[in-house]
Amino acid sequence: MRSIIAGTLKSLQPFKDLARLCQLFNCIIPFQILDQGSLDYRNNTVNFLTELKRFQPNNKLVIEAYKTREHSISIDDRQQVQWSLVSGNYPCNITVEFRSYGADNRYIQLFQKENVAINKYVLHGQFETQRGGQLIIIIDNQANPYPITIWYRIKSGSLSTCHLFHGIFDIYFNKYYGQSSENLGEEDLSRLLDEVFDFINKLLNGDLSLRAMTELRAVFYDKNINIRDEVKKLFISSSNEKNYKSFNMLANLVQGQKNQPIEREIEQVCEWLQVYQYYSHTNVIIQCIEKFDLLPSDNQEEKIVHLKRLSGNENCSLKDITQAYRILQECFRALTHQHLQLIKIVVECSNVIEMMKKADLYSEQGRLRFQELRDNLTTQFQLQELNNMILNSWIITYALIEPFVDKAKSLDDFVERVSQIKNLEGSSLNHIK
Numbered sequence: 001m002r003s004i005i006a007g008t009l010k011s012l013q014p015f016k017d018l019a020r021l022c023q024l025f026n027c028i029i030p031f032q033i034l035d036q037g038s039l040d041y042r043n044n045t046v047n048f049l050t051e052l053k054r055f056q057p058n059n060k061l062v063i064e065a066y067k068t069r070e071h072s073i074s075i076d077d078r079q080q081v082q083w084s085l086v087s088g089n090y091p092c093n094i095t096v097e098f099r100s101y102g103a104d105n106r107y108i109q110l111f112q113k114e115n116v117a118i119n120k121y122v123l124h125g126q127f128e129t130q131r132g133g134q135l136i137i138i139i140d141n142q143a144n145p146y147p148i149t150i151w152y153r154i155k156s157g158s159l160s161t162c163h164l165f166h167g168i169f170d171i172y173f174n175k176y177y178g179q180s181s182e183n184l185g186e187e188d189l190s191r192l193l194d195e196v197f198d199f200i201n202k203l204l205n206g207d208l209s210l211r212a213m214t215e216l217r218a219v220f221y222d223k224n225i226n227i228r229d230e231v232k233k234l235f236i237s238s239s240n241e242k243n244y245k246s247f248n249m250l251a252n253l254v255q256g257q258k259n260q261p262i263e264r265e266i267e268q269v270c271e272w273l274q275v276y277q278y279y280s281h282t283n284v285i286i287q288c289i290e291k292f293d294l295l296p297s298d299n300q301e302e303k304i305v306h307l308k309r310l311s312g313n314e315n316c317s318l319k320d321i322t323q324a325y326r327i328l329q330e331c332f333r334a335l336t337h338q339h340l341q342l343i344k345i346v347v348e349c350s351n352v353i354e355m356m357k358k359a360d361l362y363s364e365q366g367r368l369r370f371q372e373l374r375d376n377l378t379t380q381f382q383l384q385e386l387n388n389m390i391l392n393s394w395i396i397t398y399a400l401i402e403p404f405v406d407k408a409k410s411l412d413d414f415v416e417r418v419s420q421i422k423n424l425e426g427s428s429l430n431h432i433k
Contacts, residue, residue: 016190017197023237026078026159030130034080037096037111037125039118045086048122052086052151054378055392061150063092063141070138073154077132081156083110085137087119088149093140094118096125100133114140118150128159155425162233164203167219169196200234204269206319213276213318220273220280224341224429227277231269235262275321278328281340282307285332288347292404294414303331303411334415338424346404349432352397353404361398362405370398393431400424400432 022028052059063069075081075098085094096111110125141148172195177184202208219225286307289295295304306327316324346353360366374395381387400421408414 017193020197020237021193024162024165024233026128027130029128031098031100031108032128033108033110034126034128035124037113037123039116039121039123041121043122045118045120045122048084048086049088049151052153054395056153059152059154061137061139061152063139063148063150065145065147066142068138068140068142070136071152073135073137075129075133075135075156078130078159079132079156080126080128080159081135081154082124082126083135083137084125084153084155085118085123086151088151089119090144090146090148091115091117091119092144092148092150094123095136095138095140097136097138098127098129098133099136100129100131102131130159160229160233162230163219163223163225164216164230164234165196165200165237167216167223168199168203169193171215172196172199201238203318204231204234204238204265206269206272206317208318209314210276210316210318210321211314214314217276217280220277221284221344224337225277226337227270227273228266231266231273235266235269272318272321275325275328276318277337277340278332278335279321279325281332281343282310282328284344284347285340288343288404289411289414291347291350292353294404294408295410296407301411303327307331331411332415334419336419336424338429339418339421342400342421342424342429343418345429345432346401352432353401356398356401357405362402396428396431400428 019028061069061071083096085096093114094111094116095109098108098110100106100108110127111123116123135154137150137152139148139150169192172192176192177188199208202212286304289304295301310325310327322329356362361370374391377387377391381391403414403417403421408417
């Protein structure tokens, strides 16, 4: 055992930024609560319940009068989990806990409150865990003379990857080693990481030119990048003295404490990279508009002409990109990274759009026909798992591609229609494929 430890320490010795590396790989914090549990007062339960009953009909708990019920859901290792609860009839007392697997079987209370109005509003919570375990929902109905029906939704996915770090690492790795890693030793890897982190520091300072970021452009285009999440990870991991002590930054940001200087720096870098993300997607947005003939044929809009002529000034530094490419902010400010990904997928799956156009499902009569088909097929496929999955994908796709079927009045009108699509996720976009 001693020799194993000694060998491990020797292997790790060349790495000066080991803590920074661990933070980028989400290895530092074993468990963190992102949202302890809060009611969504912006939306009532009707739409949420309708969607849940249609797509997850088995996620239902019935608690008899004067009873308490406990329900457990298995959670895998290294997951980000979002849980939601809603009641079909009454408020109730709710406790939500997480019990991790392992020798200690540790219980962590995520939420506990009496008389929660989940009959009016949806209760949402979110956490991240390195270790798998059981998410436990406890509903106390002991004071109620009537049965209560609870519906729940659990969304989980692997702990988020820092796409920018991976992209930058791949660029430098391919530059020096190509496809071969057989002769890559600890010293080589350490030098490689030094260059990667030097690039990241320049990125956070805005000292890179667009030419230096050319290879990184593919990462912004190919990956569904949430700019703020990515920048926060890079700042948290940064060992730069001007960005404060890394550990203290991590603690403050995780606990939601506002550190104004850090927040301002994060917002500034987010603004630069948001413009760069629009810059990386400009061609596919124009391609989408032209491919599906989304603007009037006589449209000679100045913005479209400007965007088509937009040529990259590769000597422009990242910190100057906001001024140099102001038109991108003006045109696409309402679009999130998920909307950009939607546009990209729609272009890739153009046959789906053409099929929906031919079916004429978005005219007044077409919408009625769609609703009738949806309701009839939902009843018909209730016990047919495969057909029900296909139907669900069709229903979700119908809502997602609506802005790409009918003509818009202008570029601004098209962007506004796309931006109205809410609750976009990677899993939702996969239904189009």
